[in-house]
Amino acid sequence: MAETFPFELVSPERLILSEDVIQVLIPASEGQMTVMKNHAPAMTTVKPGLVVVKRADGSEETIFVEGGFADINDNGLSLLAEIAMLTSELDSETLAARLKHAQDAVNEAEGDAKDVAGLHLSDLEHIKNSLAL
Known part of the structure; x- marks a missing residue:
């Protein structure tokens, strides 16, 4: 079983998601980026796209984002989006x-x-x- 890490996605309006996950696919400005536990520290801007979150139970959540930035560090992954919503709400x-x-x-x-x-x-x-x- 893959190891989990903390992930938090926040927009100016609300906290979209905050939980331990095994993988997050980010629409980084330089291309798609997959983040897993023990990823090298990095910061990147985020372009409009879909963030795909994979949970430990195998379920996935897809979130629409429109701009922002992601910070990957020893404490996990934080994504601050200009606009964000679950695709089920879009x-x-x-x-x-x-x-x-x-x-x-x-x-x-x-x-x-x-x-x-x-x-x-x-x-x-x-x-x-x-x-x-």
């Missing part, structure tokens, strides 16, 4: 509103900011397709 209207907000940001941005906004929009579109919402 509906097509909420995601459509996030997509519209991202599209508006692309339309209003200039230069390098337009590229960053476009990547954000692309990440959200990928999530929509992944969740079939």
